Amino acid sequence: MxxxxxxxxxxxxxxxxxxxxxxxxxxxxxxxxxxxxxxxxxxxxxxxxxxxxxxxxxxxxxxxxxxxxxxxxxxxxxxxxxxxxxxxxxxxxxxxxxxxxxxIADIAAVAIKAVNSSRPLLLGTRFTMEEPFYRDRMRDKHGLQLLRPSSDEERLVHGIIYDELCQGSVRPESKARCRAVIDAARMRGADGVILGCTELDLLLSQSDSDLPVFDTTALxxxxxxxxxxxxxxxxxxxxx
Structure with missing residues (x-):
């Protein structure tokens, strides 16, 4: 091997x-x-x-x-x-x-397209969500339009990642807040959820949404x- x-x-x-x-x-x-x-x-x-x-x-x-x-x-x-x-x-x-x-984005894109998702929500650090490097690659190379959370939701997710998950803390209340972010995005047309931070799979999984959830770490x-x-x-x- x-x-x-x-x-x-x-x-x-x-x-x-x-x-x-x-x-x-x-x-x-x-x-x-x-x-x-x-x-x-x-x-x-x-x-x-x-x-x-x-x-x-x-x-x-x-x-x-x-x-x-x-x-x-x-x-x-x-x-x-x-x-x-x-x-x-x-x-x-x-x-x-x-x-x-x-x-990692190319690997995620294959999984996203395999289930015909075209407008998934991107969750990650504020760098990944705000800056264009990830979303532009998904758009230009794979034809996918990623949906961002609101500014307040981005700050929330970023804080959970750095202040909790990166320090080994997995809190039920943070899971509930992230699920609310996903639900709000679904109302705006999201048809999938990208766990675009490799710590997010410590908190979220497919069981947390009936939308397809793309675990970038596992993929x-x-x-x-x-x-x-x-x-x-x-x-x-x-x-x-």
């Missing part, structure tokens, strides 16, 4: 979920004691969050490229950035390495498993 490179720690709460889901996926497909080949570069998230808040994206790009190159040197054959927000820098990171970067992890194991099914080349 191919070795999966995880650029994580943003936050480690969701990176731990990636590790678990990828290993479970390999075991489910191969059985027995099989597990994934993974290398992990985990950043110090306090530094990342401070630079995000300050808008110092150049320094963050340098940090991400350093981690991506380290993973490639360590033997990674593909790269996953284990956060939606930091895909703001995905193109810069991809251009600095020779291994493929599996873009991204599953794509890595499929790519890693694809080489096993290829026939061996024979000498002429």
């Amino acid at each position: 191919q070795t999966i490179g995880l650029l994580g720690g943003m936050s480690w709460e969701s990176s731990a979920v990636y590790y678990k889901l990828i290993n479970e996926g390999v075991r489910a497909r191969l059985g027995g004691l099989h597990s994934a080949r993974i290398v992990l570069w985990s950043v110090e998230f306090q530094e990342v969050a401070a630079r995000q808040a300050a808008g110092d994206w150049d320094a963050l790009a340098d940090m991400m490229i350093e981690g991506a190159r380290a993973l490639e040197r360590a033997g990674a054959e593909m790269l996953l950035i284990c956060t939606n927000t930091m895909h703001k820098l995905a193109d810069q990171v991809a251009s600095a390495i020779t291994i493929p970067l599996i873009h 991204h992890a599953n794509a890595a498993v499929e790519r890693s194991l694809a080489a096993r099914s290829r026939p061996a080349r024979t000498s002429p």
Whole structure:
């Protein structure tokens, strides 16, 4: 199988979920004691969050490229950035390495289109919801129009992510507030829900809405498993 490179720690709460889901996926497909080949570069998230808040994206790009190159040197054959927000820098990171970067928005788009959703609600950090990098990619590459929450709802979701989920706190009252955001979006025509932050699957799931819910963490992890194991099914080349 191919070795999966995880650029994580943003936050480690969701990176731990990636590790678990990828290993479970390999075991489910191969059985027995099989597990994934993974290398992990985990950043110090306090530094990342401070630079995000300050808008110092150049320094963050340098940090991400350093981690991506380290993973490639360590033997990674593909790269996953284990956060939606930091895909703001995905193109810069991809251009600095020779291994493929599996873009989380592209993987989510496949799942969204598979159920004929075309106007899903985007939930995530304020960077992901407010800035165009995620929504523009979904529109320009996949023909999807993502619906944003209201400004107040965006502040609410962002706060839940950074003040609670990234710190390991999962609160029933926050789940109820997020469900209310989803219900309001449904009244405005949303036909799906993108959990566009890799921590949101700690709080929300398909059971929280009768709209299709797209868990980007699980979708991204599953794509890595499929790519890693694809080489096993290829026939061996024979000498002429």
